[in-house]
Amino acid sequence: MSANLDLYGIFCTVARCGSLSRAARELFVSQPAISQSMHRLEEQLGCKLFTRTSRGIALTSEGRMLYSYADKAVSLVAAAEDKINRMRTLKSGGLMIGASDTLCQYFLLPYLKRFHSQYPDVQLQVTNRTTPETVELLKVGKVDIALVNLPVNDDTLLVREVLKVQDVFVASERFAHLKGRQITLEELSREPLVLLEQASNSRKYLDDFASMNGVTLHPEIELGAHHLLVQFARIGLGVACVIREFAQDSLIKQELFEIELINPVPLRAIGLISLEGVPLSAAADKFIQIVMKSKLV
Structure with a gap:
């Protein structure tokens, strides 16, 4: 693009006003500055855009063609700048x-x-x-x-x-034999386990911890959501690994109890x-x- 956008904006204002002086007042600049900008635009485009008349100025055929495109472009840029400003000030976006x-x-x-x-x-x-x-x-x-x-x-x-957060194993009273004592992860792995699906990051973290302790976990049930782990454990379908902070309600109501591991899962x-x-x-x-x-x- 041979001319900058400011020149096109001034051009559109002059074309709309039909007068250099009125355009100068609208843009809050001097008339000579407007005239100089239009001369520069004409030089860059290599054609006359205005002709003088007894009532001010008029667009040439090249000027009318340019205005039909430039007016839309300048309006779109102004709208884009306004939208960006609204996004920046969190009034849009x-x-x-x-x-x-x-x-x-x-x-x-x-x-x-x-x-x-x-x-x-x-x-x-x-x-x-x-x-x-x-x-x-x-x-x-x-x-x-x-x-x-x-x-x-x-x-x-x-x-x-x-x-x-802390990953812990929880269970219902069906697994009361695990209550009130410390147990190893290997011992726990022999119980029916309810775990998240292997695709989850939480499950990978647990499997990696178990592997470091020489244990491979083989869950009987794999689920895709944490709240289902809690619900399945509450009805006695197995021992579930849950996030303690996200299972507080069931623990406080004593619908579930937390199993005490000798070597707890590290915080994550x-x-x-x-x-x-x-x-x-x-x-x-x-x-x-x-x-x-x-x-x-």
């Missing part, structure tokens, strides 16, 4: 978040509510997938940020730890991730600030 069903239910919901109450004009979209699937969505731009089960070892990701974390080196949208940045600020309270 959207925020796409990836997370598992479990993390949505037990962690994400209050933050979504707080963000929406503060920025109701920002459209929220939440996509539920396992951690590995969510990471892939982030990498291909299908989500802006993601809430995942850590660890996630990937140099292309910026990881912010937001919550420490939940994290908010984004792409390393990629600037965040204003909405994503503000959402992360809300989560991290609450984490420090």
Whole structure:
């Protein structure tokens, strides 16, 4: 493009006003400055755009053709700048978040509510997938940020730890023989186990821990959601590995009891991730600030 956008904007104003002086008043600049800008545009395009008349100026045939395109282009750019400003000030735009069903239910919901109450004009979209699937969505731009089960070892990701969690084994009174004493993971592995599917990051973490202790876990039931683990354990279908922080209700009501392992599963974390080196949208940045600020309270 031989001329910059400012010159086209001035040109459209002059064409609409039909007068250099009126255009100068509208743009809050001097008339000589307007005239000089139009001369520069004509030189760059190699044609006359205006002719003088007794009533001011008129567009030439080249000027009319240019105006028919430039007016639309300048209006579109102005609209785009306005939309960007609205997005920057969180008066428009959207925020796409990836997370598992479990993390949505037990962690994400209050933050979504707080963000929406503060920025109701920002459209929220939440996509539920396992951690590995969510990471892939982030990498291909299908989500802006993601809430995942850590660890996630990937140099292309910026990881912010937001919550420490403890994986524990729980059971109903059907397994009272496991209650009130310490047991080994090997002994527990001989019980009917209810675990998450192998595709989940939480299951991989548990399997890796078991392997380090020379134990291979063979669950009788594999499920795709944490709340189902709790429900299956409550009706006595097996011993379930759950996140203690997300099973508090059933533990407090004594519908389940926590099994005491001699060698407990190490603490792990939940994290908010984004792409390393990629600037965040204003909405994503503000959402992360809300989560991290609450984490420090």
